[in-house]
Amino acid sequence: MTRTILAAVLLAVLMSGCDSNPLYLRLSSNYMPVDGIGSVWEYSVEGGGARIVTVVDQVIIGQRPCYRLQSGARYDYWINEKGRLEHYEDRRVLFNGFEVPVYQAWVTYLEWPLAHGMARRDSASAQVVSQGVTLSHTWIRSTVVTGPETSPNGEWDNCYRVHQQETVINWVQTAGYTPDTVYSVRDIWLAPDVGMVAKITPDSTLTLTNYTPGQ
Amino acid sequence: MKRAILAALAFAVTASAGTADLMAEIGPGFALGGWGSSFGTGLNMGLGGEYRVTPKLRVGASADISTFSHTYSGDASLFMFRPSLRAAFYLNPGSASFNPGIAVSLGMCRTALESGGGTDPSSWDPFWRAGVRWDLSLGHPWRAGLGFDLESVMASEKTGDTFRLVLSVSREVPL
Numbered sequence: 001m002t003r004t005i006l007a008a009v010l011l012a013v014l015m016s017g018c019d020s021n022p023l024y025l026r027l028s029s030n031y032m033p034v035d036g037i038g039s040v041w042e043y044s045v046e047g048g049g050a051r052i053v054t055v056v057d058q059v060i061i062g063q064r065p066c067y068r069l070q071s072g073a074r075y076d077y078w079i080n081e082k083g084r085l086e087h088y089e090d091r092r093v094l095f096n097g098f099e100v101p102v103y104q105a106w107v108t109y110l111e112w113p114l115a116h117g118m119a120r121r122d123s124a125s126a127q128v129v130s131q132g133v134t135l136s137h138t139w140i141r142s143t144v145v146t147g148p149e150t151s152p153n154g155e156w157d158n159c160y161r162v163h164q165q166e167t168v169i170n171w172v173q174t175a176g177y178t179p180d181t182v183y184s185v186r187d188i189w190l191a192p193d194v195g196m197v198a199k200i201t202p203d204s205t206l207t208l209t210n211y212t213p214g215q
Numbered sequence: 216m217k218r219a220i221l222a223a224l225a226f227a228v229t230a231s232a233g234t235a236d237l238m239a240e241i242g243p244g245f246a247l248g249g250w251g252s253s254f255g256t257g258l259n260m261g262l263g264g265e266y267r268v269t270p271k272l273r274v275g276a277s278a279d280i281s282t283f284s285h286t287y288s289g290d291a292s293l294f295m296f297r298p299s300l301r302a303a304f305y306l307n308p309g310s311a312s313f314n315p316g317i318a319v320s321l322g323m324c325r326t327a328l329e330s331g332g333g334t335d336p337s338s339w340d341p342f343w344r345a346g347v348r349w350d351l352s353l354g355h356p357w358r359a360g361l362g363f364d365l366e367s368v369m370a371s372e373k374t375g376d377t378f379r380l381v382l383s384v385s386r387e388v389p390l
Contacts, residue, residue: 023326023338025373027293028249083253083287111331112253113291118333145333 026148026158027113029192032085034067034078038214041195046205055214061088062106078109085110089124093135093170100130102137110143114160114190118145134173141166149189152198153207156191163187234267235275236358238385244281247376254283254293259379263301266390270308275301277320281377291330295368297342298322305350314350319343324368326375340370346381356387 033039039055053071060066061077066088069076077088091103103126111120123140147160164186171179189198197208244257263277278298285291299322307314320343327337346364353359360383368375 020340020371021336021338022370022372023328023335024250024368024370024375026335027251027253027328027375028373083285083291111290113328113330115291115328115330115333115335118331120331145331148335 021148022158026192029158030080030195031112031114031160031190031192032078032080032110032195033193033213034069034085034195035080036214037067038212040210040212040214041208042210043199043206044209046207050209051206062104064106079106083112084108085112089139091124091126091137091139091168093128093137093172095130095133095135095172098130100128100135102126102128102135103139110145110162114145114147116146116148116160119143136169136171136173138169139166151189151191152200156189156194156197156208159189159191159197161187161189233390235388235390236265236267236273236385237388238263238265238277238360238383240277240279240360240381240383242380242382244283244377244379246283247378248374250373250375251283251377253285253291255286257281257283257293257377257379259381261297265301265303265385271305273303273305277301281379285330290332291328294327294329296325299342299344303348305348308350311352316348316350317345318348318362318364319345324375326368326370338370340368340375342366342368346379348381348383353384358385358387359383360385 034055037055037057041053043051045051051071053069056068056070058065059068064079066077066079069078079086086106087109089103089105089107092099093102103124107122120143125138127134127136142165144163145160146163148158149161150157151159166184168182169179171177186199186201188196191197194211199206240261242259244259246254246257259279259281261277261279263275265273265275267273276299281295283293299320301318301320303316303318305314305316322342323339324342325337325339328335344364344366346362348360348362350358350360360381362381364379364381366377366379
């Protein structure tokens with residue numbers, strides 16, 4: 001009898017607070033499906049306007065095959081493989097009317113699977129000489145993931161919120177110039193098998209209005 | 216569900232006569248489906264006991280753990296803890312080397328994910344497991360078993376399926 005009671009108590013303790021959540025759904029999902037050519041994300045911009053992001057094609061950048069995403073006149077390059085999402089960072093400094101490339105490299109943007117509290121910090125420093133002047137460039141990006149949670153507009157469940165703080169310091173090392181520091185912060189909500197469904201910065205809010213998966 | 220588990224567990228632990236087998240299991244696990252796309256081969260380990268209701272039929276309980284690590288970075292791990300009830304049926308229990316059988320388990324699975332320094336909310340879900348065994352003698356009272364299992368964690372919205380190979384060692388214990 002004692003053994004029965006002990007076993008029952010043990011089982012009750014084990015099962016107390018049983019909390020089911022769709023962990024396997026999240027593990028199975030692609031939170032940044034940038035590898036489907038023809039995928040289209042349509043966003044509304046708070047205050048008016050729209051933004052459309054399209055996976056245009058597959059190209060080779062930095063000696064690696066990647067997917068090219070177009071938004072207006074801007075291109076972004078992404079690789080989503082081997083458990084990580086990588087972004088091609090193409091950093092340029094404006095000097096004397098010229099855009100001088102100072103840093104181009106593939107940088108890990110996120111690692112899969114996402115989990116509440118995961119954090120990463122990426123940084124790079126580079127120097128180039130242009131027109132006889134040294135240009136230095138430093139950027140630091142801190143990323144913290146929280147969730148799972150619902151998107152700000154309540155339409156998407158099991159989202160992860162990606163909070164990023166980025167500091168960019170450009171310094172044209174000649175008389176009359178001082179280091180120019182730009183600090184930015186953004187929150188991005190990623191939904192399973194959809195990707196970015198919302199992005200909030202201090203001066204803009206993007207909300208996904210339509211998503212068409214590609215091939 | 217809880218009542219059934221409690222009743223079966225009570226039956227198992229209060230059995231006061233006959234023979235039981237205490238066992239330890241180990242083996243690799245392979246995720247089936249997209250949930251394991253970030254993970255490599257897992258490792259399963261378990262302990263359990265079975266009561267011989269008849270020479271061919273055994274019922275009991277077990278607890279096992281599994282761990283899966285990230286294929287590439289090693290920064291992510293998935294842990295599973297599964298207390299369960301089990302039943303096994305063997306065709307030829309007296310044989311030293313030819314004793315095939317089937318084994319089924321039903322229980323709860325706690326799944327916890329750690330990744331990049333973060334931890335996702337853990338999940339408790341029912342699971343089932345079914346597989347075949349090849350049981351053979353290592354010399355009384357020890358026996359060994361080889362086999363494989365299919366397993367499914369019935370989590371909400373998406374199941375977590377696994378194929379696993381099993382190597383077990385058991386010891387016969389008179390009650």
